[in-house]
Amino acid sequence: MTAFSRPAAEGDAILGVLPGTVFEPSTVEEAVEVVGESGRGGKALAFVGGGTDLELGAPPRRLDAVVRTSRLSRIVEHAPFDQIVVVEAGMTLEALQAALVSHRQRLALDPPLPGRKTIGGIIAANAYGPRRARFGSVRDLIIGISFVRADGTLARGGGKVVKNVAGFDLPKLMVGSLGTLGLITTATFRLHPLPEEEVTLRLPGRTAAGVRSLMRAVKEAQLEPTSVVAAWRQADQFDVAVRFEGFHAGVAEQRERLAGLVRKEPEGACEVLDEETARAFWSRHDELRAAPPLRAKLTALPTHIEAIARDVLPGMLAALADPGFLWYASLGLGFLAGSPANTDSAAAAILAARERVAGLGGTLTLQAAPAAIRERVDVWGPPPPSLPLIQSVKDRLDPQARFSPGRFVGGI
Amino acid sequence: MSGAVSPAAAPPPDAVLPDVAALMAAVVGERHCITDPSELRTYECDGLMSFRVAPGLVVLPGSTEEVAEIVRIARAANLPIVPRGSGTGLSGGALPVPGCVVIGLSRMKRILEVDLENGWMRVQPGVANLDVSKAIGSAGYYYAPDPSSQSVCSIGGNIAENSGGAHCLKYGFTSNHVLGARLVLADGSIVDLGGPAPDTPGYDLLGVLVGSEGMVGIVTEVVLRVLRKPQATRTFFATFPSTDEAGNAVSAIIASGIVPAAIEMMDRLAIVAAKAATGLDWPDVGAALLMDADGPEAEVEYTSNNAVELARAAGALEIRRPKDENERQLMWKGRKSAFAAVGRISPNYFVQDGVIPRSMIARVLREIDELARNAGLRVANVFHAGDGNLHPLILYDAKIPGQEAAAEDVGGKILKMCVRYGGSITGEHGVGADKAVYMSDMFSEADLETMALVRCAFDPETRLNPGKVFPTPRLCGDRPGPYRPHPAELSGEAWRE
Numbered sequence: 001m002t003a004f005s006r007p008a009a010e011g012d013a014i015l016g017v018l019p020g021t022v023f024e025p026s027t028v029e030e031a032v033e034v035v036g037e038s039g040r041g042g043k044a045l046a047f048v049g050g051g052t053d054l055e056l057g058a059p060p061r062r063l064d065a066v067v068r069t070s071r072l073s074r075i076v077e078h079a080p081f082d083q084i085v086v087v088e089a090g091m092t093l094e095a096l097q098a099a100l101v102s103h104r105q106r107l108a109l110d111p112p113l114p115g116r117k118t119i120g121g122i123i124a125a126n127a128y129g130p131r132r133a134r135f136g137s138v139r140d141l142i143i144g145i146s147f148v149r150a151d152g153t154l155a156r157g158g159g160k161v162v163k164n165v166a167g168f169d170l171p172k173l174m175v176g177s178l179g180t181l182g183l184i185t186t187a188t189f190r191l192h193p194l195p196e197e198e199v200t201l202r203l204p205g206r207t208a209a210g211v212r213s214l215m216r217a218v219k220e221a222q223l224e225p226t227s228v229v230a231a232w233r234q235a236d237q238f239d240v241a242v243r244f245e246g247f248h249a250g251v252a253e254q255r256e257r258l259a260g261l262v263r264k265e266p267e268g269a270c271e272v273l274d275e276e277t278a279r280a281f282w283s284r285h286d287e288l289r290a291a292p293p294l295r296a297k298l299t300a301l302p303t304h305i306e307a308i309a310r311d312v313l314p315g316m317l318a319a320l321a322d323p324g325f326l327w328y329a330s331l332g333l334g335f336l337a338g339s340p341a342n343t344d345s346a347a348a349a350i351l352a353a354r355e356r357v358a359g360l361g362g363t364l365t366l367q368a369a370p371a372a373i374r375e376r377v378d379v380w381g382p383p384p385p386s387l388p389l390i391q392s393v394k395d396r397l398d399p400q401a402r403f404s405p406g407r408f409v410g411g412i
Numbered sequence: 413m414s415g416a417v418s419p420a421a422a423p424p425p426d427a428v429l430p431d432v433a434a435l436m437a438a439v440v441g442e443r444h445c446i447t448d449p450s451e452l453r454t455y456e457c458d459g460l461m462s463f464r465v466a467p468g469l470v471v472l473p474g475s476t477e478e479v480a481e482i483v484r485i486a487r488a489a490n491l492p493i494v495p496r497g498s499g500t501g502l503s504g505g506a507l508p509v510p511g512c513v514v515i516g517l518s519r520m521k522r523i524l525e526v527d528l529e530n531g532w533m534r535v536q537p538g539v540a541n542l543d544v545s546k547a548i549g550s551a552g553y554y555y556a557p558d559p560s561s562q563s564v565c566s567i568g569g570n571i572a573e574n575s576g577g578a579h580c581l582k583y584g585f586t587s588n589h590v591l592g593a594r595l596v597l598a599d600g601s602i603v604d605l606g607g608p609a610p611d612t613p614g615y616d617l618l619g620v621l622v623g624s625e626g627m628v629g630i631v632t633e634v635v636l637r638v639l640r641k642p643q644a645t646r647t648f649f650a651t652f653p654s655t656d657e658a659g660n661a662v663s664a665i666i667a668s669g670i671v672p673a674a675i676e677m678m679d680r681l682a683i684v685a686a687k688a689a690t691g692l693d694w695p696d697v698g699a700a701l702l703m704d705a706d707g708p709e710a711e712v713e714y715t716s717n718n719a720v721e722l723a724r725a726a727g728a729l730e731i732r733r734p735k736d737e738n739e740r741q742l743m744w745k746g747r748k749s750a751f752a753a754v755g756r757i758s759p760n761y762f763v764q765d766g767v768i769p770r771s772m773i774a775r776v777l778r779e780i781d782e783l784a785r786n787a788g789l790r791v792a793n794v795f796h797a798g799d800g801n802l803h804p805l806i807l808y809d810a811k812i813p814g815q816e817a818a819a820e821d822v823g824g825k826i827l828k829m830c831v832r833y834g835g836s837i838t839g840e841h842g843v844g845a846d847k848a849v850y851m852s853d854m855f856s857e858a859d860l861e862t863m864a865l866v867r868c869a870f871d872p873e874t875r876l877n878p879g880k881v882f883p884t885p886r887l888c889g890d891r892p893g894p895y896r897p898h899p900a901e902l903s904g905e906a907w908r909e
Binding site: 081153163176194196219224249331380381389408 | 527529574580587588597604605608609611612613615616617620622623624640641643666669670671707708711712714767768769771796799800834835836837838840841842843847851854855856858868869
């Protein structure tokens with residue numbers, strides 16, 4: 001085991017907790033060995049892919065070693081005609097997409113930082129981007145998984161075909177489990193064809209009510225955008241980006257139809273972005289979702305944008321320096337980000353926002369936060385009513401609680 | 413490994429049933445508690461009629477609270493529980509076990525809440541799949557999963573089986589369209605998973621629930637995702653000399669970047685049967701494809717035309733496009749009737765359900781044909797070609813000695829073949845009681861044990877729907893963990909081998 005281990009360094013800490021050892025297995029067999037061996041000593045492990053989502057959750061209560069998956073970075077199988085790929089957990093999304101592009105295919109997931117984010121990390125953190133509007137999230141694209149259980153057993157669920165209902169859906173169970181159920185070693189995904197063309201339209205200066213009416217109009221017109229993101233600009237004003245993808249004929253027709261709809265509004269404005277401007281918009285989006293020291297995720301319903309703009313945004317935005325807010329308008333998902341100007345007022349604003357969002361039937365979780373904020377605010381918020389079941393699943397699969405103990409919902 | 417495998421509990425003595433029935437009748441009312449042996453016979457099996465077991469009693473509760481109370485009573489009497497929807501399942505997923513309480517959800521069929529602007533609705537589990545779409549159809553919305561039995565099968569049953577349908581190629585299965593569920597657990601407690609808002613913190617237990625074949629809880633309310641209808645749908649029917657060319661056409665269409673809404677294949681025998689049943693003027697050919705493209709009009713026009721060209725290039729003999737919605741419905745009726753229609757060309761038949769990588773279709777169909785021929789039988793194929801989900805219909809005559817067994821044997825060999833080609837033993841019918849024995853062909857002991865651990869997390873007494881999915885009866889036993897030596901071992905008084 002020493003062949004692929006080293007003493008931990010500063011950069012290996014997770015939320016300030018430094019492990020003693022770092023393991024870097026380069027085969028699934030080695031990964032099984034690491035987990036199995038460490039289990040005999042009851043050692044606490046955490047799993048790290050690209051390290052982009054280490055701020056998710058609470059600091060681990062115990063951490064003896066970190067297992068890095070970066071050397072598990074191969075494509076095990078790509079069947080272009082069947083549009084599936086089996087890939088090791090440590091491969092980055094960007095590397096995977098690069099390998100698929102020659103077959104004009106892609107994994108239809110677009111979280112920020114694809115150059116660093118690994119497949120295993122994307123599954124564990126349930127990472128996604130604006131294309132979720134059309135293609136769903138990890139749970140809708142993953143069709144198979146293998147992972148190492150806490151007792152060192154390598155287990156597999158799902159399969160290599162998209163349509164398959166044999167056995168319990170272990171792939172979905174692993175999505176968003178943040179490394180608390182097992183070390184993901186490989187995953188299988190369904191792929192989508194690369195679109196022939198894509199276009200982004202910018203609808204500047206819409207109010208929250210205007211965002212909502214836009215979504216109604218898009219549905220009414222039976223348009224099928226692959227992303228709709230409203231980016232907060234100032235006061236009650238959002239710039240909305242709508243992206244269409246597909247064959248040229250369909251993209252062009254949908255682009256024209258949307259532009260026509262918007263121009264019929266009293267003050268409706270709409271511009272078709274050239275490639276460079278569109279790319280700039282989406283990279284600003286990515287940056288806002290990945291960089292600021294405080295990042296909160298809000299979940300609600302698409303129509304709640306008005307209540308959120310009225311009751312949640314003013315307080316939150318006032319408590320942050322360089323604030324930003326992105327709203328996935330068809331999904332009811334919001335991302336608030338910035339630098340807390342003052343710890344107390346930022347913490348108070350988060351708690352107030354959380355309460356309001358809960359009143360809408362949604363949740364507010366912190367995806368990143370400075371330690372001082374974490375001392376005042378539980379990053380997860382109140383646990384869901386299914387917490388006893390969640391605990392029960394954890395107890396069955398990791399009875400000694402040695403996989404990232406304390407990091408997950410409800411202190412699991 | 414920690415095992416946790418031991419024989420299932422024996423059925424309870426019949427003596428307890430009358431007492432239990434009285435308690436349950438007090439909860440749901442006399443007429444919703446069925447104990448009469450002749451009435452119980454209705455519940456002996458589901459759509460898989462070759463397996464029959466009489467339940468101890470059948471209870472038809474009318475609310476979540478009643479379900480919870482029935483579960484508590486059953487638990488106190490240590491009775492197994494088998495949940496049941498409309499009983500249309502084809503894998504024996506609702507097959508009773510001796511002495512069990514069947515909880516039928518057929519009375520719970522109200523639509524509770526509709527929010528089209530946010531794209532969801534809340535329904536009770538007994539609502540028929542098609543009734544969901546009917547309720548919102550006039551507003552221009554629909555529920556995407558469309559199993560062939562959709563006019564009768566229930567949403568609760570769809571959740572248990574993770575039902576698909578022809579259009580899941582583009583739109584996904586039940587699991588992609590269930591946003592939340594209220595669940596009565598095996599201890600009688602009630603819990604909500606998910607809801608209309610996305611990304612509830614915690615594990616994706618809803619993902620575990622869908623497709624768990626009634627083993628993790630009884631669903632009493634469901635939040636479904638509903639979709640705006642696509643602007644346009646284009647359909648075409650193409651005939652081919654054989655399944656080889658039809659299979660190549662499917663591959664070419666998919667490889668071109670087109671994502672059809674559905675692409676269905678029928679072979680010669682299936683076409684003959686469908687014609688006999690519906691009177692459609694389909695030609696006698698070796699194979700036919702039926703494809704739907706849907707979405708924004710311009711996109712659909714383009715993809716549909718392209719697909720037709722690709723079908724021609726792959727060797728299509730004739731392309732037919734419906735001239736109106738009526739004709740389109742007729743074409744689909746032909747496809748959907750093919751299953752039952754096989755009854756017109758054979759006295760008996762088995763429906764098989766397996767999945768292969770779609771690029772293997774032509775090859776696997778030839779292999780299936782050979783298997784059947786060697787057994788002196790015929791197989792009709794009508795299936796979801798786009799996702800490689802085969803439905804071989806194995807024709808036999810039960811009056812001829814040995815044919816039924818031979819047909820069963822062919823069915824089993826087909827499933828093993830699916831696994832050998834990297835596919836699955838079931839694409840939509842579920843494992844149930846029927847295919848539990850084949851799970852070991854697809855999964856290792858460690859895989860199955862992991863699934864059993866998840867089941868035990870929900871139902872540590874394995875009270876819910878016992879005898880399904882897992883090839884060996886399992887009890888949950890102690891919580892597993894790394895091997896810890898017994899003190900007697902340490903002292904040398906005992907040892908293990």
